Amino acid sequence: MPFKRYVxxxxxxxxxxxxxxxxxxxxxxxxxQTRALVDAPDxxxxxxxxxRLSLTDIKIDIKRVPKKKTLIAAMEAADVxxxxxxxxxxRKLIVQKxxxxxxxxxxxxxxLAKIKRGGAIRQEIAKLKKQSAS
Amino acid sequence: MxxxxxxxxxxxxxxxxxxxxxxxxxxxxxxxxxxxxxxxxGGVFPRxxxxxxxxxxxxxxxxxxxxxDVKKPLINKRKPKLTKLRASITPGTVLIILAGRFKxxxxxxxxxxxxxxxxxxxxxxxxxxxxxxxNQSYVIAxxxxxxxxxxxxxxxxxxxxxxxxxxxxxKGEGEFFEAEKEDEKALPQEKKDDQKAVDAPLxxxxxxxxxxxxxxxxxxxxxxxMKPHELVF
Numbered sequence: 001m002p003f004k005r006y007v008x009x010x011x012x013x014x015x016x017x018x019x020x021x022x023x024x025x026x027x028x029x030x031x032x033q034t035r036a037l038v039d040a041p042d043x044x045x046x047x048x049x050x051x052r053l054s055l056t057d058i059k060i061d062i063k064r065v066p067k068k069k070t071l072i073a074a075m076e077a078a079d080v081x082x083x084x085x086x087x088x089x090x091r092k093l094i095v096q097k098x099x100x101x102x103x104x105x106x107x108x109x110x111x112l113a114k115i116k117r118g119g120a121i122r123q124e125i126a127k128l129k130k131q132s133a134s
Numbered sequence: 135m136x137x138x139x140x141x142x143x144x145x146x147x148x149x150x151x152x153x154x155x156x157x158x159x160x161x162x163x164x165x166x167x168x169x170x171x172x173x174x175x176g177g178v179f180p181r182x183x184x185x186x187x188x189x190x191x192x193x194x195x196x197x198x199x200x201x202x203d204v205k206k207p208l209i210n211k212r213k214p215k216l217t218k219l220r221a222s223i224t225p226g227t228v229l230i231i232l233a234g235r236f237k238x239x240x241x242x243x244x245x246x247x248x249x250x251x252x253x254x255x256x257x258x259x260x261x262x263x264x265x266x267x268x269n270q271s272y273v274i275a276x277x278x279x280x281x282x283x284x285x286x287x288x289x290x291x292x293x294x295x296x297x298x299x300x301x302x303x304x305k306g307e308g309e310f311f312e313a314e315k316e317d318e319k320a321l322p323q324e325k326k327d328d329q330k331a332v333d334a335p336l337x338x339x340x341x342x343x344x345x346x347x348x349x350x351x352x353x354x355x356x357x358x359x360m361k362p363h364e365l366v367f
Contacts, residue, residue: 104230104240104367105278108349 005055007036010062012080013053022093024084025053026075028065037065041072058083217250222275226282229254230274230354230367236263238353242280242336249292257333257340260350265329267295276367280346284335289328 005011011027020043029037031047038053039045045068060078062071075081084090102110146165147155157165172179223229227243229252241263244253252270256263340346356362 100364101366103278104276104354104365105228105346105349108352109345112345112348 005057007050007055008059009064010060010074012056012058012060012084013038014056015048015052016054017052018048024056024080026060026062026071027053028062028071039068039071041068041075056084056089057087216246216248217270219246219252220270220275222277223252223270223273224279226279228276228278228280228350229268230276231263231268231272232274233272234268236266238355239263240276240350240352240354241268242282242340242350243275244282244285244332245287245290247290247292251292253287253290255329255332255336256350257336258329259333259337260340260347265290265325265332267292274367278346278349280336281339281342282336284339285332287332 007027007030009028009030013025013027015021015023015025020040023040023043025038025040025043025048027036028039028045031037034051035047035049036053037045038048045065058078058080060074060080062074066074085094147157147162150156155162163169168179223243225243225245229241229243231237231239231241231254239256239261241254241256241261244255247253247267249267250270251267252273253265254263254268255265258264337347340350
């Protein structure tokens with residue numbers, strides 16, 4: 001199976017270990033076999049091991065090591081934030097974060113809502129069964 | 135003579151360097167006006183002798199001397215401070231009780247008593263927990279708050295919750311069994327009224343929030359997959 005996501009300048013990646021866990025960063029240069037120079041709008045440009053990065057499908061159009069202003073402009077032009085939040089991977093992460101931040105009261109309300117939804121579904125199924133039986 | 139507003143005393147001898155003042159001893163004598171005080175008092179410094187003591191009544195020698203010398207314990211004047219209340223617990227917070235008869239019940243926090251224990255109520259109509267004292271250590275504070283502004287809790291203190299001691303009555307054997315039955319205390323009507331008085335405004339404000347009443351009526355429990363150290367309360 002061929003690779004689809006390549007390490008290249010402009011590849012957007014998700015940090016999966018360390019201080020910046022969970023943040024999206026852009027690869028702006030490759031240092032050596034194991035490390036990349038990485039940058040994000042709210043972070044100082046720094047090096048990261050490739051093992052700490054999970055590549056995404058998103059790529060932006062930049063030259064090698066752009067200035068911060070250029071980087072931010074390129075990210076806006078490619079609409080990285082919206083693309084990420086609408087992708088299935090991005091949506092899953094958002095849901096995970098929301099579930100983890102639920103309050104005890106929120107969890108209770110969620111339970112009530114699930115029960116209500118389950119009840120409504122079962123009612124519909126019962127109706128359909130009756131229809132198909134008759 | 136005593137001035138009303140005492141300004142902080144400033145030294146008349148400024149420091150050149152720490153430990154060395156600007157003026158010599160003789161200069162300071164002149165500056166402070168000690169010569170004027172002496173002159174006022176006829177060449178000597180004024181003396182303030184202590185007043186003669188009032189005559190003490192004659193002490194009788196004690197009747198009894200203990201056989202062994204008993205060591206007296208040192209006096210301890212330490213007054214422990216009121217138990218520090220966790221920052222997450224404020225009046226109106228919903229707490230989860232973790233131990234005792236009401237374990238798992240979600241309950242409304244009212245006030246910290248002078249003994250350090252937390253005064254808490256169900257409300258009784260909602261989950262059966264009466265006005266009760268609970269220790270802070272056996273409680274999880276959630277971030278849900280109920281509106282407690284209408285509730286009057288001034289009359290409740292530790293004495294209200296203490297055990298009532300009755301005076302000892304001399305009982306004959308025949309009366310013994312009857313008296314035991316009497317001792318089964320039914321809850322005095324006064325306490326029931328207090329409970330209702332506290333709960334009425336509280337229940338009204340709770341019903342204002344959707345689902346809060348059913349939330350308080352339900353018990354808390356851990357389910358599969360719930361990790362307490364990762365849960366946000």
